[in-house]
Amino acid sequence: MNQLIRHYQQTAMRYIDSRHGSDGDWLTGRRQAAVRHFAELGFPHSRTEAWRYTGIEGLMRQGFELTDRFDAFPRHAVMRRFLREPTAARLVFVDGLYQADLSDTGLVGVRVGSLREAMAVGDRQVLEAVGSLSGLGDHGFEALNLAALQDGAVIRVSAGVTVQQPIELLHLAGKGATGRAMCPRHLVMLEADASANLVERYLAMDGETAYFNNLVCEITLAERASLVHQRIQQESAQAYHLCDIHLGLQGEADYQGVNAAVGGAWSRTRVHCRFAEPGANCELDGLYLAGEGQLTDFHLDLDHAVPYCDSRENFKGILHGGGKAVFDGLIQVREQAQGSNAHLSNANLMLSRRAEVDAKPQLLIHADDVQCSHGASIGQLDDQAIFYLRSRGFDEGQARRLLCQGFANEIVERFQSASLREQLSEVIGQRLEE
Amino acid sequence: MLSIKHLSASVDGKAILKGVDLEVRAGEVHAVMGPNGSGKSTLAHILAGRDGYTVTDGEVHYMGRDLLEMEIEERARQGLFLAMQYPMELPGVNNMIFMREAMNTRRKSQGKEAMDAVSFMKLVREKAKLVKLDERLLKRSVNAGFSGGEKKRNEILQMALLEPLLAILDETDSGLDIDALRSVADGVNRLRSPQRAMIVVTHYQRLLDYLEPDHVHVLAEGRIVRSGGMELARELEAKGYGWLLDEVAA
Ligand SMILES: Nc1ncnc2c1ncn2[C@@H]1O[C@H](COP(=O)(O)OP(=O)(O)OP(=O)(O)O)[C@@H](O)[C@H]1O
Ligand SMILES: [Mg+2]
Numbered sequence: 001m002n003q004l005i006r007h008y009q010q011t012a013m014r015y016i017d018s019r020h021g022s023d024g025d026w027l028t029g030r031r032q033a034a035v036r037h038f039a040e041l042g043f044p045h046s047r048t049e050a051w052r053y054t055g056i057e058g059l060m061r062q063g064f065e066l067t068d069r070f071d072a073f074p075r076h077a078v079m080r081r082f083l084r085e086p087t088a089a090r091l092v093f094v095d096g097l098y099q100a101d102l103s104d105t106g107l108v109g110v111r112v113g114s115l116r117e118a119m120a121v122g123d124r125q126v127l128e129a130v131g132s133l134s135g136l137g138d139h140g141f142e143a144l145n146l147a148a149l150q151d152g153a154v155i156r157v158s159a160g161v162t163v164q165q166p167i168e169l170l171h172l173a174g175k176g177a178t179g180r181a182m183c184p185r186h187l188v189m190l191e192a193d194a195s196a197n198l199v200e201r202y203l204a205m206d207g208e209t210a211y212f213n214n215l216v217c218e219i220t221l222a223e224r225a226s227l228v229h230q231r232i233q234q235e236s237a238q239a240y241h242l243c244d245i246h247l248g249l250q251g252e253a254d255y256q257g258v259n260a261a262v263g264g265a266w267s268r269t270r271v272h273c274r275f276a277e278p279g280a281n282c283e284l285d286g287l288y289l290a291g292e293g294q295l296t297d298f299h300l301d302l303d304h305a306v307p308y309c310d311s312r313e314n315f316k317g318i319l320h321g322g323g324k325a326v327f328d329g330l331i332q333v334r335e336q337a338q339g340s341n342a343h344l345s346n347a348n349l350m351l352s353r354r355a356e357v358d359a360k361p362q363l364l365i366h367a368d369d370v371q372c373s374h375g376a377s378i379g380q381l382d383d384q385a386i387f388y389l390r391s392r393g394f395d396e397g398q399a400r401r402l403l404c405q406g407f408a409n410e411i412v413e414r415f416q417s418a419s420l421r422e423q424l425s426e427v428i429g430q431r432l433e434e
Numbered sequence: 435m436l437s438i439k440h441l442s443a444s445v446d447g448k449a450i451l452k453g454v455d456l457e458v459r460a461g462e463v464h465a466v467m468g469p470n471g472s473g474k475s476t477l478a479h480i481l482a483g484r485d486g487y488t489v490t491d492g493e494v495h496y497m498g499r500d501l502l503e504m505e506i507e508e509r510a511r512q513g514l515f516l517a518m519q520y521p522m523e524l525p526g527v528n529n530m531i532f533m534r535e536a537m538n539t540r541r542k543s544q545g546k547e548a549m550d551a552v553s554f555m556k557l558v559r560e561k562a563k564l565v566k567l568d569e570r571l572l573k574r575s576v577n578a579g580f581s582g583g584e585k586k587r588n589e590i591l592q593m594a595l596l597e598p599l600l601a602i603l604d605e606t607d608s609g610l611d612i613d614a615l616r617s618v619a620d621g622v623n624r625l626r627s628p629q630r631a632m633i634v635v636t637h638y639q640r641l642l643d644y645l646e647p648d649h650v651h652v653l654a655e656g657r658i659v660r661s662g663g664m665e666l667a668r669e670l671e672a673k674g675y676g677w678l679l680d681e682v683a684a
Contacts, residue, residue, distance in 0.1 A: 383485075388522040390506035391482050391515075392536040392592065393543070402535070406526030406575065 004060065005042050005140075009035055012147040015066040024122040027149075030131065034146035037136040044139045051139075053326045053358040054268055054297045059240045064181035064212045066148040070095035071176030073205055078102050081170060083199055084419035088165040091153045094172050096182025096213070098151050109161035110196075115152040115185060126154050129187050133218040133246035133274070142244050145183045145216045152185040152215075155198070159191035159222075166230075166417065169200040173236065177211035186217040190225035190253075197228040199417060204236035204263065212240040219246065221253035223277070228256045230415050234263035234427065237293075241267040249309070251277035258414040259286040261296045262427050268297035268326075275309040275337075286315040287411040287424070290323030290355075291431060297326040300344070304337040304367075311341070316411050317348045318404055319355035320432060327359045331374065335366040344374040349407050351381065351400070351432070397432075404432045435460045435631050436481075436501075436600055441492035442656075443480055450476045452656035453492065458600070461628040465642050465667060466635045468653035469675050474635045475519050477653065478604045482516040483509055496600070511543035513599030517589035517606045519635075524576035529588070532576050533558060537595050561594045564624075566617045582609035590621045597625065602633045607641040619644030639671040654679055 012035045021028060043060065044051040073094060079102075082090065089112045092102035098114035105112040118126035130149070137143035153169050169186065190196060202213060213235065221227055235241045241264045247255055261267050273282045288296040302311045317325045331342045348357045361374040381403050389399035405412075405428050415421050436458040443451040450473045458464055468474055480487050481494065483506035494501040497512060504512070524532065538548040549557070562569055567587040577585050586606050593601055603622070607615055619641060622632060634645060642650070642664065650667045652660045654675065659682045660666065670678070 382522075385522050385524055387484050387506065388518070388524070391484075391510055392532075392596070393507050393510035393539045394536065395507050398535070398539070402527050402532065403524065406524055409526035409528075409575075 015148045034143045038143035041140045087168045090168040095176040109158045111156040148183045156189045157194040160193045163196040166197045166199040171202045174205035181212040184215045188219040192223040195226040200231045209236045210238035217245040220248045223251045226254035231259045233261040239264045243269045245271045247273040249280035252279035254281045256283045262289045270299040272301040278308040280309045282311045284313040285414040288317040292321035295324045300329040302331045304333040304340040308339040313344045320351040322354045325357045329361045333365045338369045340370040342372045346376040348378045437495045442490045463632045463647040465647040465650045515598030517603045519604040521585045523578045530572045565590045604635045
C-alpha cells in the first residue's frame, strides 16, 4: 500500500509540475498541501467504519492517471443529451474538461463559468473558495481531487436573484476518459435570498469505458437562499464514481437535493451537510439501482450543530442480480442544537437472493428538545401484487417492472424536471424487465 | 365456454373444494351463492390461477383448453377476468398507466394496434363515468388508499376496458352503496352478449334482481349442492341456508 501511495503522490506532484505554475502561488500551494495531506491519509481502507463495505480493491487494481486528455464528440451527439426543458445556463464537460463551445453561460445576476477559466486568470475570489467547506479533504481521494484539480463549474447567484429555469451541468465521458481519474470540483454559492435550480448529470457516451470520476462539490447557501439540486449518476458500466458533496447552510437556507445513482461499476456519493445557522432546512431524496457487478454507496452525514434546523432524508434502493448497496445515514444532533427536526428513512427492494445491502441509519442525539426518527427496511416484491398484475394480462417481467417503478416512484417524483423523470423510469424499466 | 368437472382442491392440506361441477356456456350469467367460508373465492382464485391452492382432482376446460395448464397472464389474455373480493393495492403504480398498459397488452394479444395515450384517456374517462368512479382516482396509485367501494368500482372499470369473454365477479357488490350497485349492474349488463359469459359470486339478491341470472348455484361445503333459477335466490334471501344444508345432509 505504501508503494501505491508513493506512486500516486509522485503522479500528483508531476501533475502539479505539468501546470507550470499557471495556477498562481496560492492554488499551487494548496495543491502541494493536498498532496502532503494525501500522503498522511493514504487511501481509505476497510478498517475505517465509513469504508467497511465499500472496497476500493477493484479501483486500485485498475489504477488511474492524472492527465488533462479528452476526446471531442460530434456536436449533435452531445446536444442529444441536453436537458429537454429550457435551461437558464448550461455547462458541458467532456472527459472532465469544460467545453465552452457546447456551453451557454450568458445570465444576468449570475456568474456561471468554469473553474479552469478561473484558474487561468487567477481569479482569487473563486480560487479561495476552493476547499472552504471540504478543507484539504476527509479521505485520500478527496485530497487527490484538490491536488490534481482540473476543472469544474463555478456558479454564483447574486443576492435576491431568482433563476427559474435549471442551470444544467452535463458531464459526458467517452473513450478519452479511459484509465484516467477526472478530478472536477463544483463551487456553488447562492448569496442571501437567491434561488436556483441545478441539474447535474454524469452520462457515458460509451457504455464500457473504464475511468474514475473523482469529484467534489461545495455548495454554500447564504441566508434564506434556496437551491433545488437534481442529480443523476449514469456512468458507464465499467466506471468508478466518487462524489463528496459538502453543504454549508446559513440561516433559513433551504436545500432540496434529489439523487439517483443508476450507473457505474462502483459508485459512492457522500453528502455532508453542516448547519451553520438556525432555521435552515435540508431535504435529501435518493434512489439507487444496482445489478450484476455493481456496487452503489450513499453516505449521508447531517450535522445539526445549531438549533432549529430541519433535515429529512428518504432513500430507496432496488437491488437485482448480484448487485450490492451500502447505505449509511448519520444524523448528529449536538448538545446546543435544541429544536432540531431530523427524519431519515431507507427502504430496499431485493429482487434476487444474491443481492446484498448494508443499511445503517444512525442517530446520535445530544440535545433533548428534538424530534428525530429513523428507519430502514429490506423487502421483496409482493407475490400477491404480482398475481394481481398477471391476472390483468401482464407477464411476470412486466409485473416486476411496474412494481419496481412503483416502488421508485416516490423518489422519481421528487425530480422537478419531467425529462429526468422519464429518463429514470426508462432506465428502471430497461434494467428490470428481463 | 367453461367446463368444471369434479374439481377438488386444498389449501395447506385442508380440503376446500370437494368435487365442484359447473358448465357455463357463452351468453349465460351464473350466480354462485353460499355461506361464508364455503369455497367461493377459492374457486374463483383457482380459475384465475392464483398460487397456494393444490388441485387434487378434477379438470377445468376454458374455450376448449385445459385451463389449469395455462399461465395466469395467458388466461387473462384469452379473455378471463376476475374482479376480486379484496383487490390488491399497488403503491406507486399509477392507475391510469396500469389500465392503459393492461389494455394494450390485451390488444396486442388480439393482434390489434396499441392505443395512444390521448384516445385511451378519452375512453377511460367515458368508462369511469359509467361506473361512477371519481376521475381523480385515475391519477392515484392502483387501489392504494381507496375505500372498499372505490376498489370495487375500479375493478369494474378494468372489466369494462378489457371486455373479457368470461368475467368472474367475486362479491363485487359487497361494500357498494345503492347507486354504485346499480352502476356496477349496468356495467355488467352492458357487457352481456351472446359471446360472453359471467359468474357472479354474491350474498345478496339485490344484484341478482338487476342481472337476472340464467342459473343460480349454491356452493356449500366445497360442492354445488343445489342449482336453480332466480326463485332459488329468493328462497335463500327469505329463509337463509340452514334448511338447504339440512336437506343436503338428509
Ligand atoms: N391460505 C389459506 N390457508 C388456510 N385456509 C384457507 C386459506 N385460504 C382459504 N382458506 C380457507 O378456505 C375456506 C374457503 O375460503 P373462501 O375464501 O373460498 O370462502 P368464501 O366462500 O369465498 O367465503 P366468503 O363468503 O366469506 O367470501 C375458508 O375456510 C378459509 O378459511
Ligand atoms: Mg369469498
